[in-house]
Structure formats: structure tokens, C-alpha cells
Amino acid sequence: MHSTLTLISVTFAACGSRTAILNLFFLGGPLLQKVRRPCRTMILVNPHSGRGQALQLFTGHIQGMLTEASVPYTLVLTEHQNHARELVKKADLSQWDALVIMSGDGLLFEVINGLMDREDWQEAIQTPLGILPGGSGNALAASRNDVMAWNEELLLSCGFMLCKGLVGSMDLVSIHLASRQRLFSFLSIAWGFVADVDIESEKYRHVGAIRFLMGTLVRLATLRVYQGRLAYLPVKEAPKHPKGTPVDSLLPGLDQPVPESWTVVKEEDFVLVLAIYQSHLAEDLWTVPGAMADDGVIHLFYVTAGISRPALLRLFLAMEKGAHLACGCPHLVYEKVRALRLEPITPQGMITVDGEMVEYGPVQAQIHPGLAKLICG
Numbered sequence: 001m002h003s004t005l006t007l008i009s010v011t012f013a014a015c016g017s018r019t020a021i022l023n024l025f026f027l028g029g030p031l032l033q034k035v036r037r038p039c040r041t042m043i044l045v046n047p048h049s050g051r052g053q054a055l056q057l058f059t060g061h062i063q064g065m066l067t068e069a070s071v072p073y074t075l076v077l078t079e080h081q082n083h084a085r086e087l088v089k090k091a092d093l094s095q096w097d098a099l100v101i102m103s104g105d106g107l108l109f110e111v112i113n114g115l116m117d118r119e120d121w122q123e124a125i126q127t128p129l130g131i132l133p134g135g136s137g138n139a140l141a142a143s144r145n146d147v148m149a150w151n152e153e154l155l156l157s158c159g160f161m162l163c164k165g166l167v168g169s170m171d172l173v174s175i176h177l178a179s180r181q182r183l184f185s186f187l188s189i190a191w192g193f194v195a196d197v198d199i200e201s202e203k204y205r206h207v208g209a210i211r212f213l214m215g216t217l218v219r220l221a222t223l224r225v226y227q228g229r230l231a232y233l234p235v236k237e238a239p240k241h242p243k244g245t246p247v248d249s250l251l252p253g254l255d256q257p258v259p260e261s262w263t264v265v266k267e268e269d270f271v272l273v274l275a276i277y278q279s280h281l282a283e284d285l286w287t288v289p290g291a292m293a294d295d296g297v298i299h300l301f302y303v304t305a306g307i308s309r310p311a312l313l314r315l316f317l318a319m320e321k322g323a324h325l326a327c328g329c330p331h332l333v334y335e336k337v338r339a340l341r342l343e344p345i346t347p348q349g350m351i352t353v354d355g356e357m358v359e360y361g362p363v364q365a366q367i368h369p370g371l372a373k374l375i376c377g
């Protein structure tokens with residue numbers, strides 16, 4: 001429902017003056033509002049993302065499309081990790097109507113956190129964000145497409161969305177780490193099998209998206225069990241949370257026990273824990289069929305110890321078609337939640353946020369519905 005209510009229709013193709021009047025269509029009928037048209041676009045390209053061909057993909061497939069649609073853009077090549085984060089933290093955002101990332105999901109994670117680092121974050125995070133898939137996972141790009149698409153087909157579809165310029169809302173998840181660092185995430189938190197595969201398969205990135213399958217097979221051969229405590233606030237127990245206020249009202253301090261309204265998972269032996277708030281974990285992993293970018297839900301999956309290797313492989317193969325929950329696997333649990341806490345007991349391991357490794361240790365998170373704006377289909 002959010003997406004229909006908040007959809008802002010913007011036509012790049014008719015781009016003329018800088019401050020044009022846009023039609024904002026709400027369910028009750030069209031409303032007129034003066035909004036700056038998102039056409040002055042900063043496109044951040046990570047030339048090393050995916051198989052290292054992001055720039056060639058941009059010039060080969062997207063450049064001409066944007067020119068034909070009269071979308072003025074400035075290309076910025078990132079030079080190092082956190083370059084994009086620093087750049088958007090200091091940028092004069094009045095110069096830009098959209099920030100677009102041509103990379104994997106990691107660069108968007110940087111951009112979102114750069115925007116949230118700003119003193120004027122409330123306004124800054126309203127800047128429409130776009131994604132052009134140039135990485136190997138491309139989870140957000142895949143999630144934004146109504147039909148399954150891969151590689152260049154997915155890129156062209158995202159390029160078309162950029163030219164069309166529909167902007168919707170996107171939930172962000174606020175994440176607290178033991179060091180008191182606070183991060184904002186648009187995709188996932190992973191611990192155990194999924195995080196291991198993501199990070200360990202980095203070395204196969206030259207093969208593209210198939211790196212995850214290779215990583216999965218390697219990790220299956222050395223399947224591990226992780227001990228930890230998991231607790232969550234189910235959707236039905238959560239109080240109504242006002243839109244667009246990133247005060248983490250659902251979270252106690254990490255050193256405090258979780259409130260009584262939370263569910264504490266009895267099991268403490270896990271193969272994986274995955275919290276995801278988009279439909280896809282990668283181009284070919286349809287993890288939450290039906291999930292919307294702005295449904296206000298963290299989709300929490302966990303797999304408990306005791307699952308056999310063939311059963312775990314079957315789950316990931318079924319996920320390509322979004323059919324893993326229909327496998328009837330007793331070790332797979334799925335809950336819709338608003339907040340969660342994970343406290344690893346196993347002394348070493350990996351936790352990823354949006355595919356990027358973060359410090360290992362206790363972590364808790366809460367959803368903030370519709371905090372960001374996303375160029376979508």
C-alpha cells in the first residue's frame with residue numbers, strides 16, 4: 001500500500017526547467033505539488049565492482065539511453081573504499097536531484113551511510129537513490145524488477161527505470177554494533193553460512209555471479225555450526241512506529257535484556273541467520289517473494305543445526321525460484337519482525353551488513369519504514 005500512496009511520478013524525458021511542477025499521484029486522486037524534478041544526476045561508478053567492467057557496461061548500455069532521455073548526469077569514478085561515503089557526506093545536495101550507483105550493493109551502503117552521517121540527514125536522505133547493477137550480487141537491482149532478469153537484461157531494465165524516473169519509498173534498518181557504531185542498511189544482516197559465502201567468495205569475483213554458487217559448494221564441504229542467542233520483536237507485537245523518524249524506540253541498550261514482548265529463540269546452534277528487507281539476496285536468489293522495499297518488515301530466516309548438506313543445498317537451489325519455504329525443511333524458520341538482536345557465542349565468525357563485513361559481536365537492529373527514496377519500476 002505504501003508504494004501506491006507514496007509513488008511520485010517524474011518524467012525525465014520531458015526534462016526542461018530546473019524547478020518544474022510535478023504531479024504527485026495519491027490514491028485519492030492526483031495532487032499538484034512543486035517538487036524539483038530529479039534529473040540532475042550524480043552517477044557513482046565503482047570501476048572494480050563485479051568483474052571490473054562497470055565503466056564499460058555503463059558506456060556500452062546506459063550512456064546512450066540517458067542521452068536520448070535527456071537526463072543530465074555527472075559521472076564520478078570511485079577511487080577507494082569509502083570515497084563515495086565521504087563525497088556524499090560533504091556534497092552540496094542542492095546541486096543534485098538523484099544519486100545513482102553503478103556498482104554492487106556495497107557502494108549504495110556507503111552512500112546511504114554518508115547521507116545519514118550529515119547534519120542535515122533528514123533532508124539528505126530524501127534524495128532519490130538509484131541503482132545500476134555493476135556488481136556480482138546486485139540484490140537491490142534484482143529486487144526492483146518485477147520479472148526475473150540477469151546481467152545485461154537487468155542493467156537495461158534498471159537504466160529504463162532511471163529514464164522513466166518513478167520514485168518510491170524504501171525502508172532502512174538501523175543497526176547497532178557492540179562498539180556503539182550505528183549503521184543504516186537497506187538489504188540484509190547475515191551471520192553464519194550466508195556471510196561466510198559472501199566474504200569467502202570474494203576471491204572468485206572474476207567469474208561474476210557464479211561466485212556465490214562456487215562459495216556455497218566450498219562452504220557446504222566444510223559446514224559449520226555457530227552458537228549464539230537470537231531474539232526478535234514479531235510484527236504483530238510491535239507498536240505503530242511513525243514514518244521517517246530514526247529514533248530506535250524499539251531497542252534497549254545492547255547490554256540490557258530484551259523486552260518481554262520479544263521472542264527469544266530456544267535454539268542456540270545455528271547454521272545461518274539472515275535478516276533481509278528486499279526480495280532478493282542476489283540476482284538469482286529470490287529469498288522473500290512478495291517483499292516490498294517499503295513494507296516495513298524485516299524478514300528473518302534462520303537455519304538450525306542438524307540440517308544435512310543435501311538439504312541445505314536443496315534450500316539454496318529452491319531459492320532461485322523462491323520455493324525454499326515450500327521444501328518443508330524443519331530446520332528452516334521464517335518470521336516477520338520489526339527488530340532483532342543477535343549475540344554470537346562462537347568466538348570467531350563473520351557478520352555482514354548489505355554484503356559488507358562489519359565487526360563481529362552482538363548486533364541489534366530495528367526497521368524504519370520508508371526512510372529513504374528509491375528510483376524504482
Ligand SMILES: Nc1ncnc2c1ncn2[C@@H]1O[C@H](COP(=O)(O)OP(=O)(O)OP(=O)(O)O)[C@@H](O)[C@H]1O
Pocket residue numbers: 046047048049050051077078079080081082083103104105106107108110134135136137138139355356
Ligand atoms: N575504487 C574502489 N576501489 C576499491 N574498493 C572500492 C572502490 N570503490 C568502492 N569500493 C568498495 O568496494 C566494495 C565492493 O563494492 P560493491 O559491493 O559495490 O561491488 P561488488 O562487491 O562487486 O558487488 P556485489 O556486492 O554485488 O558483489 C565496497 O566495500 C566499496 O566500498
